[in-house]
Amino acid sequence: MRRKSYFAFAVALMLCLALLVGCAGQTTKPTDTAKPATPSGTDTAPSGDKQDETEPGTSVDVAPIKLGGIGPLTGGAAVYGVAVANGAKIAVDEINALGGMQFELNFQDDEHDAEKSVNAYNALKDWGMQILVGTVTTDPCIAVSAESYNDRVFTLTPSASSPAVIEGKDNVYQMCFSDLNQGIASAQYIQEKGLGTKIAIIYNNADAYSTGIYNKFISEAANNNLEVVSTTTFTNDTANDFSVQLMEAQKAGADLIFLPIYYEPSSLILAQANSMGYEPTFFGVDGMDGILTMENFNTELAEGVMLLTPFAADATDDLTVSFVAKYKDLYGEIPNQFAADGYDSVYAIYEALKDSNVTAETSASELCDLLIGIFSGNDFVFNGLTGDDMTWSKTGEVTKAPKGMIIENGVYVGMD
């Protein structure tokens, strides 16, 4: 009898552990909370900033403005959330090192789950968040932005690209292209550069991001005289076998396959097309970004894959070079577009606020009205890693020029 209860205890313990492990995943990431103002004081201060008399590295007397961040730090979409969190953290550290306005970043995990994302949002509100940088992925962002609209918290999402994120919400702005723009830009780009004449599309019809781009692409393709010969779908549950989709594209004679999907299924599609001996041009969107950093991925498979993305780590402008160097130094890998989006989001908020006299005491709703006024105003132009001369419309959409990239010898190379 004693023995039995001991085992029952062991089982109960195991179940509890399973729960704890789930929690641990949410809180152990080192990037979760950025410490306020611990500037290194060596490499960050640019020369342009002279109005502040405070020396970098000495002043912490300004109470920081509380930035909340939400994104998947664990789970299947973690690569995006971690990149955004890292990028945002670099930006916050740089800004704090400048002296003057200080930021404190608290980045919460949502595991790419809408419900957990709203929980994270509520936790951040309890913490005293004044501005939200997030959320990273689309479906959670739709849920969270509805909350932040009601609560009047200014929301700048680095990478949630669905139009549903900003629709009907005057306080939500996007740093990335909207899905609409990605779909339109992709169709135009393919047409302008003559990349393909017969186009096949494989998209995830269980995903708002993928379906959103697909819908726009298909209508824009008609305007551009692009012939779509095959359209096939998959869902998260059937994202294993793509032989049928590929065979259909091949049978229809497609010379370009448009993949408005994330990189995990893309990697499977590339591998299966390769084993079939089918070699069309593959054209992806920003979700394709990340494929090269997959562990053990055979980059030969991605040779010649094209994608539209606003950020290229191999660009030679000063801003990109310094960001990439810093990111590599801190996190040991080359930053992707999401890291750049996170970095830009924090800087855009900084640029918008730096001439106003907001403090840690300013309420979230006051900040919200102020930032809406600045972002939607005609004279706010932001230059960042992910584009020059970015402007925002009143609806929250960003306008910037996409960059075409092609993967050559395992690295992104600009096509223009």
Next chain:
Amino acid sequence: MAFLSYLISGISLGSIYAIIALGYTMVYGIAKMLNFAHGDVIMVGGYMSFMATTNFGWPPLLSVLFAMGVCTVLGILIEQLAYKPLRSAPSLAVLITAIGVSYFLQNAALLIWSPNPKSFTSIVPFNSIRLFDGKLIISGTTVVTIVACIIIIVSLNTIVNKTKVGKAMRAVSEDKDVAQLMGISVNKTISITFAIGSALAAVAGVLLCSAYPILMPTTGAMPGIKAFTAAVFGGIGSIPGAFLGGILLGVIEILGKAYISTHLSDAIVFAVLIIILLVKPTGLLGKKVLVKV
């Protein structure tokens, strides 16, 4: 030709389902429990093989054996720690425990291997076979998967029907109490069943990741559920049933996708399952069990 090629993809996918379904069906047949952690043992098998080939640089075959070894130990451990103490508990308690173990394994994998997907290098060294002037291409992985499935089914059938251990398994499956009275160690037999099931899960994991080369902590979850469906489809508890159910499920899935709609592939699979269960509630090859009240 396209049909043939779809059919082969279907059989290949179905073979993987069949190997996984065997694990479900054996455990159910003998221990009368649904081991929902089975899908996650597959994932562990995949990671073991991945680590062996990528991190330790071992040859593919050795990596499969390594994965089988680790999964066998893991399977026995799970059984001893989580299920054995609940042997006389209501089946619902065991079911919930199995789900708990499944989450435990997934989250442990998340901690150990991080959520970032890893790209699996196929363990099959052969190139694709080209038939009919290259109109029909069969990948090496497909061939190996189908062959492995057949070998496993035949040897498992032999073990269950021809050996002493198999006899004990059948006895335990018929009636646990009587088997115990006859001098069969029920606990040992169930442990052996878990060991075999988990070793098969490792093979399935390696084949799954070779065919669809992506490895995440959730890799085993969906194939696990599909294979469970296959086991029910074929008649849970029946080894030939698991094989038949797996192959049919794979073929229906691929052909449904190809000829009806890629939108509805899963809906078709489950619709067929519902129809079969309406006509034959015990599955295709399931035994009719009379329950005395």
